[in-house]
Amino acid sequence: MDELELLENRLQRERLARKQAEALLEEKSETLYLLNQDLVKLAADLAEREEASRSILEATGDGIITLDESGRIDSFNRAAKGIFGYSQEQVVGQNIDKLFPMGITGEAFKNIPHMQDMERSGELHEATGRRADGSEFFMEISLSQGQLLQRRMIIVSVRDITQRKKAEEERKYMEIQLRQAQKLESIGQLAAGIAHEINTPIQFVGDNTRFLLDAFADIERLLSIYDQVLEAVRANEITEGLVTSVNSIANEIDLDYLRSEIPQAISQTLDGTDRVARIVRAMKEFSHPGDEAKSLIDINKAIQSTITVSRNEWKYDAELETDLDLTLPTVPCLASEFNQVILNIIVNAVHAIRDGKSDDSTAKGAILITTKQEGDWAKISIRDSGSGIPEAIRSKIFDPFFTTKGVGKGTGQGLAIAYSAIVDKHAGTIDVQSEVGVGTTFTIKLPMQG
Amino acid sequence: MKTRILFVDDEPGILDGLRRLLRSYRNEWEMSFASSGQEALAIVAEQSIDAVVTDMRMPGMDGSQLLNELARCHPEIVRFVLSGYSDDEMIIKSVGTAHQYLSKPCDSDLLKAALSRALSLRKLLHEERLLALVSGVSSLPSLPEVYLEILETLRSDGASLRKVGETISRDPAITAKVLQLVNSAFFGLGRKISNPADAASLLGLDVLKTLALSAGVFSQFDQNKISTSDFSLAQVFDHCIAVGLLGKRIAASEEAESNLVSECLLAGTLHDLGKLIIVNEYPEEYARMRLMAKGEGMSEYLAEKEILGATHAEVAAYLLGLWGFTDSVVEAVAYHHQPGLSSYAEFTPLTAVHVANALEGAAQANERTAPCAGLDMSYLEASGLADRLESWGRLRESARDSRK
Missing domain, CATH: 3.30.450.20 (PAS domain)
Known part of the structure; x- marks a missing residue:
């Protein structure tokens, strides 16, 4: 029994051990299976991911x-x-x-x-x-x-980026074109005004000169009788008749009138030619063609030239006064850009004055341009007594294409160009204060050191 | 009595210059000077003034406002513009009210001549009310059909200037206004334009469009205004155009220069414009005049003289003269019924218009009157042109045949 019992026990144990081993095997092979499954999935994933990366890349x-x-x-x-x-x-x-x-x-x-x-x-x-x-x-x-x-x-x-570059260049080109158009527009407008400013003195210079020609013909008559008088005096043969004819010719030609009128005609003629010369000079100074680099500019003189060329734009609607600081040093500046800015603001001021005027009023408005030095800045302010800019649009006035004028009355570029000229090109500032019904003041500051 | 001229300019230099320049006229002209529109109106209210020469752009009241005011209150005053401005807007603003435009700088001889001429025309009309009436005319009535056709042509895409010019030439009233404008010194032409086609191409579509749409530049005829059914504007215009064309043929057959030929056409086209003014302004007198002419068997222009104190020929000539048309056109219109009043003996537009008018008139009246009843034979004989009459008559026949 003992042996049998022993055998029996051993058998029992072995059976147990085998069962355990089988269970272990099963467990292991299951693990292996699962691992294999994961691996397959991973490989598929990887392939998929690589495929995805490749297609993204492509x-x-x-x-x-x-x-x-x-x-x-x-x-x-x-x-x-x-x-x-x-x-x-x-x-x-x-x-x-x-x-x-x-x-x-x-x-x-x-x-x-x-x-x-x-x-x-x-x-x-x-x-x-x-x-x-x-x-x-x-x-x-x-x-x-x-x-x-x-x-x-x-x-x-x-x-x-060829297309983008092209578009950028086109936009730049458009901007230049537009700026050019605004400049041309204002020059076209100026040209008509300047023609009038020049035609006026030319008209009276011509009239006065014609008068002087006629007057000299009259005086010539008197001179020839004076010659006769001189001869008669020399020959000691002066007669009453000769004296009478001197008097009668002097009366006929209205000598007193000629004497008082001729000097005036001459001085007005000189004044007229001065006016033409001044306008022509101002035109040259105003236009300053093609200065691409800044040069030292006498701001006061530039303002005066701009006032002269634009005289016809403002003289019917406004009295324009200046209060210029003559001690203001020269300022590094693109002259034609600066002049254009002043012109644009003057023209806007005139329009504002017209807008603010009642139809039957004949009173003129006022524009005041002042310059002064403020620390390292040259300060220019342009004040008008026009209609003012309503609060609601005040922030938009420097935007390109923003305009309150009717179609055909402006490109809406004037102040946008002023802004870009002053702020972008001169590192200056331009500000506006305005009160509806009272007027507007534009203040420009330019750095004295470029 | 001296002629009184008022100059208006805001520039004192201009006024001083003019005063000195025109000093040699001091025995004929009495000149006043005003530095603003308001001042000018004050002077006109106090003194009687014959002519005003004004600048356009002035502070306060500008030239066109002044001219409007003058045309309204003192229509008899001759109104000239002397301006340094040459923009279209300015011209169009004053086209209704300015008789003539001179541009600065203006040659002094031109200024003197234009003024003397306009003022000497006044002898054409003796009656104060007629002077006022005619110089107050800013536009002449047109045929509504033609006006609308011009508008339509101008509005269409690709409007052609030639087409517009052709349409204008079918209306003597619009022809006169357009030529007045194109010949104004503002357009800076050294020569006088005498046909609507050239005028249209010089003015350009934009100006024509603005003109056509501006109030008071062209006006349309209102048939209701006149009670008599005797008057037909279309008939007057047809006659005008026929006389123009025949006058042109006659001139061409005389181998006249092309300039003269086109003046004959123009003078013929415009010769009866005076009838429009009379019918438009004095419809009752016009009806009375027609009755008188019929009743007493007298010619209409004599009846006009009787009733109005001036003939339609004189009325039109005065207006055309004020508007700056050439002397030969003005004379042809003024004397087309009485060429003997002219001092010229040679072939002029007057000869062409007189003959063409008589031939066309006789043809229209058919056998009712003796052929060529209106012809002034002694004038033609004095000009040595009487023997040409027969061949001119044949021109009319052939023109009529070709129209058929």
Whole structure:
């Protein structure tokens, strides 16, 4: 029994052990199965993810090129093919320099940070690219780097910005055109006024000169009789008759009138030619064609010239006074831009005065232009007694195309141009204070040191 | 009595210059000077003034306001503009009320001549009320159809100036106004334009459009205004145009210079404008005049003289003279019924208009009157042109045949 019992126990134990082993095996193989399942799934995931990355890479509008450390092209996405016109086979393994006329290490890339400089990686830079057909184009480029199997990988992302550049240039061109148009508009308007300003003195200079011609013919008659008198005196044969005819000719030609009138005619004629000369000079000073760099300008003189050329614009509606600080030093300035600003503000002031005037009123408005030095600034203010600018639109007056004038009465560019000329080009300031029904004051400040 | 002229300008230099310049006229002219529109009106209210010469742009009351006021209160005054402005807007503003425009700088001889001429025209009309009436006329009545056609042409896309010119030439009233404007010194032409086609192309579509739409520049005839059914504006215009065309043919057959030929056409086209003024302003007298002419078997122009104190020819001539038309056109219109009053013996537009008018009139009246009853044979004989009459008559026949 003992032996049997022993055997029995052993059998029992072995059976148990085997059961346990079987259970373990089952457990292990299940684990293995699950692990395998995970692995399959992972592989599928990975494949899917790679596929996704690839399609993102292919689908993106930006050209993406990867390089090895030596600058050889590893990959070249579809957008890059489209941008450069090369196929993958044509460029893979080639140096990246092939795609840039100046080389990636060349001039165009000077500003691009060193590739080690991870801090700045991804920054956008503008560069010139070269297509397969040799044509060059503007692009935006950014560089970054990554790690691939212990190797450093450089990722170049490029975008063709030819269209954007073109649009930008067109916009710039449009802006210049528009500015030119506004200038031409004001010059056209000025020209009609200047013609009138010149025609007026020309008319009376002509009339006076014609009068002097006639008057001299009259005086000539008197002179010839004086000659006779002189001869008679020399010959001591002066007669009563001769004296009478001197008197009668003097009466006929109205000598007293001529004597008082001729000097006036001459002085008005001189005044007329002075006026023409002054206008012509002011026109020259006003227009200052093509000065692209700032020069030191006598602001007071520039203002005077602008007042002279625009006289016809304001003289019917306003008295224009100036209070100029004659000690004001010269200011670095683009003269024609500055003059244009003053002109635009004067013209606006006149329009405001007209707007503010009741129809039957014949009273003129007032414009006051003052200059003075304030610290390092030259301050110019232009005050009018016009209708004023309503609070609601005060913030818009410097916006391009904003105008309260009717169609055909202005491009809405006047004050926008003034703003850009003063603020952008001279680093100055332009401000407006206005009270409806009372008037408006524009204050311009220009830095004395350019 | 001296002629009184008032000069208005806000620039004292101009007034001083004019005063001195025109001093040699001091025995014929009495000149006053005003430095503003208000001052001018004050002077006109106090003294009687024959002519005003004003600047356009002045502070306060400007030239066109002054002219409007003068045309309203003192229509008999001759109204001239002397301005340094040459923009279209200014011209159009005053086109209704200014008789003539002179631009600064203006040649002194031109100024003197234009003034003397306008003032000497007054002898054409003796009656004060007629002077006032005619110089107050700013526009002449047109045929509504023609006016509308001009408007339509101007509004259409791709309007052609030639088409507009052709349409204008079918209306003597619009022709006169457009030529007045184009010949004004503002347009700076050294020569006188005498046909509407040239005028249209010189003015351009924009100015024509503005003109056509400006109140008071063209006006339309209102047939209701006149009670007599005897008057038809269309008939008067047809006659005017026929006389113009025949006058042109006659001049061409005399191998006249092209300038003279076109003046003959123009003078013929405008010769009866006086009838429009009379019918428009004095419809009752016009009806009375027609009755008198019929009843007593006298010619209409004599009846006009009887009733109004002036003939339609004199009335039109005065207006055209004020508007700056050339002397030969004014004379042709003034004397088209009485060419013997002219001092010229050679072939002039007067000859052409007189003959063409008589031939057209006789043809219209058919056999009722003796052919060529209106012809002044002694004038033609004195001019040595009487023997040409037969061939001119044939021109009319052939013109009528070709119209058929």
